[in-house]
Amino acid sequence: MxxxxxxxxxxxxxxxxxxxxxxxxxxxxxxxxxxxxxxxxxxxxxxxxxxxxxxxxxxxxxxxxxxxxxxxxxxxxxxxxxxxxxxxxxxxxxxxxxxxTAGDSLDDVLAARPRLLVLLTHVRDPGNAGTVIRGADAAGADAVLVSEASVDVLGSKVVRSTAGSLFHLPVVTGLDVASTLSTLRAHGIRTLAADGAGATLLPDADLDGPHCWVMGNEAWGLGEPVRAACDDVVRVPIHGRAESLNLAMAATLCLYASAGRRPSGDPDG
Amino acid sequence: MxxxxxxxxxxxxxxxxxxxxxxxxxxxxxxxxxxxxxxxxxxxxxxxxxxxxxxxxxxxxxxxxxxxxxxxxxxxxxxxxxxxxxxxxxxxxxxxxxxxTAGDSLDDVLAARPRLLVLLTHVRDPGNAGTVIRGADAAGADAVLVSEASVDVLGSKVVRSTAGSLFHLPVVTGLDVASTLSTLRAHGIRTLAADGAGATLLPDADLDGPHCWVMGNEAWGLGEPVRAACDDVVRVPIHGRAESLNLAMAATLCLYASAGRRPSGDPDG
Known part of the structure; x- marks a missing residue:
């Protein structure tokens, strides 16, 4: 004792x-x-x-x-x-x-031939980061990628808000955004920027093959260079008067849209 | 000055x-x-x-x-x-x-013949309450209903996390859950409990007519009497190892599933 x-x-x-x-x-x-x-x-x-x-x-x-x-x-x-x-x-x-620390690497993740990924760029709020990891887990994503200059996902607030999901899927941190997008493309993984200014509505997005959602910072979103480097820019439709959704909600909707299109979409099926 | x-x-x-x-x-x-x-x-x-x-x-x-x-x-x-x-x-x-204070009442909301509502029962976390109000706005819901013994939606943290949505749609507070469910049914509004133990998966839920999502408390969910009083109990599919989604994520997914089934689902359409 x-x-x-x-x-x-x-x-x-x-x-x-x-x-x-x-x-x-x-x-x-x-x-x-x-x-x-x-x-x-x-x-x-x-x-x-x-x-x-x-x-x-x-x-x-x-x-x-x-x-x-x-x-x-x-x-x-x-x-x-x-x-x-x-x-x-x-x-x-x-x-x-x-x-x-797990020390997961992008190479490890890619070697497992992932179908669904999410890349958080410059996410700052611990609750958002944790909630996205939890949502990615629930949606059956293969890994979460986190850029450099983001909140430390091993901080206590993030760990707590993942509700255990931190131990359910690889979380790779410290990534450079531009080179990660190139690497993903080289591995045949489509990159989809989630952005309120996107031309493609979420229900119309091509989610059939392996792809990675790219989410921006809470306050300033994704920069133009990142949007331009992605294969498509997709927006969640806003039906009411809200200007936008918060990061965690937008990520959850995008990831679940992907999950819904997969053959294994029904976990009981 | x-x-x-x-x-x-x-x-x-x-x-x-x-x-x-x-x-x-x-x-x-x-x-x-x-x-x-x-x-x-x-x-x-x-x-x-x-x-x-x-x-x-x-x-x-x-x-x-x-x-x-x-x-x-x-x-x-x-x-x-x-x-x-x-x-x-x-x-x-x-x-x-x-x-x-707006002083919105359930009667006012029902008089406007709502198609999509959400009822928060005993929600305690200000960030969750605010985020659900913002998500309900984004999904085009007609109003948010909040039970008695919930967090005060006019507290500064809730107001801030609604990101202005508090002024976009009616938010009725202080409601008794049981009598609200009866009133909704009497007005032809289906009540759908969102609960991890639900028999119906979200993609299979009947969302065609007017309906109200009923969301439980963050920690203990919905009680059996509330589930039994609803027309259906619906669960968001979990594809990975996560035990559950948090309240705001689950509510957003449910509300957007409803929005996607409406004829006006595409705001640009």
Whole structure:
């Protein structure tokens, strides 16, 4: 039982709330039962330590502690004070894990012959980034690509808003937009810029072959060079008086439009 | 020019950040140029005062100040200190308005023979509520209905996340869920519960006639009595490993599925 909130180990976990520490150590923290459960289930080889309060050990005996022990992971009992000192969130519900960065690369993603991708360019809001990763997972996308100068997807707010989806599909970060678009095209993947100024309406977009949605920044959208470098520029129809949709909603609608066109569109079919 | 951040008028505007004050006075504050522009454009009779810094008066001469003066609204020049003292947000970009509550009622909404509605039951997160209002607007919904025990849609975070859509369509609040469902049915409006446990997949849902999407709380979804009281329970297909979508994403997908089935689905058509 870890009882000292000022212990070195506790400090080193808490330090993972800093991007520089995450990058130096190649580790990040996952807070809360949902994320930790999915990490244990889908990324056990990367989970270094799982920390739970006594209460959480009882509550999550079946969905976290059992599977973690079965995977021979380190499971540590800690006091509520220790968990609070480790966590960035106010209420991680007694559960936290330290996980190695996946280090997914674009080459790995392309080698798996993806059918559906999404590229986030210069996304800044943690909630948006996390929600898009969750939506991409739900829509059955093969990976999420994130450009350089974007929010760190291993920050606690992003991790939390992915609701575990971060461990369900590869998330490649730090990409240069222009060279990524060239690489995708060279691999026969159509690039579709999602933009309110697009000439093609979403219901009319060609979504039959492998393709990648390219989403812009929350505030200023996609720049003209990026739009010009894509195979098509597609807009979600606006039926009312709204000027636009927010990034996460637009991405979800685009990704689900793609999912709906795939032969495997009905998961029960 | 208002220059004293401690003036009574400034305090009374700032007090609108409290729900109790909004309810007592029947007014709320709109912060930032996007919301104020839409309020002036679509709800001018309800706008009591518009406050702008000198810089904002120049920047928004055409889209806010001109239309506000044309509508004979009170436009006040204030110092940045006064605006900061009035506003709840850190960065309202020099623009704030005080607006009367619309007081939309379900009877008013039904009298307009709506085709597409959404009912939010016990929604608690301001960002979710605002995003659903924005998505409902974009999908061409006729109104948003909000149950009692929900977040106050006139709070600053909700207002901001609607991105002006709050002034584009009626938002009826404080509704009892059970009696609202009965009333809708009595008016020939099908009620569709959106729920991950639904037997009907979204692409197969009957969306031809007038209908209302019924969305649950972020954490616990819809209760069994509400599901049972609806005409159908519909689920958004999950193609990957995600457990669910968040409320705003699910609502947007449902509302856009409805929009896509309407004869007027293509806004340019």
């Amino acid at each position: 870890l009882t000292n909130p000022r212990a070195d180990r506790v400090r080193s976990v808490r330090a993972l709330s800093k991007r520089s520490v995450r990058e130096r150590t190649g580790r990040f923290a996952v807070e809360g039962p949902q994320g930790v459960r999915e990490a244990v289930r889908y990324a056990a080889p990367r989970v270094r330590d799982v920390y739970l309060t006594s209460e959480a050990i009882e509550r999550h005996a079946d969905d976290i502690v059992g599977p973690a022990r079965a995977a021979q992971l380190w499971v540590h009992e800690v006091t509520p004070d220790v968990l609070a000192a480790m966590a960035e969130a106010d209420a991680p519900q007694g559960v936290l894990a330290v996980v190695d | 208002l220059t004293n951040p401690r003036a009574d008028r400034v305090r009374s505007v700032r007090a609108l950040s409290k729900r109790s004050v909004r309810e007592r006075t029947g007014r709320f504050a709109v912060e930032g140029p996007q919301g104020v522009r839409e309020a002036v454009r679509y709800a001018a009779p309800r706008v009591r005062d518009v406050y702008l810094t000198s810089e904002a008066i120049e920047r928004h001469a055409d889209d806010i100040v001109g239309p506000a003066r044309a509508a004979q609204l009170w436009v006040h020049e204030v110092t940045p200190d006064v605006l900061a003292a009035m506003a709840e947000a850190d960065a309202p970009q020099g623009v704030l308005a005080v607006v009367d």
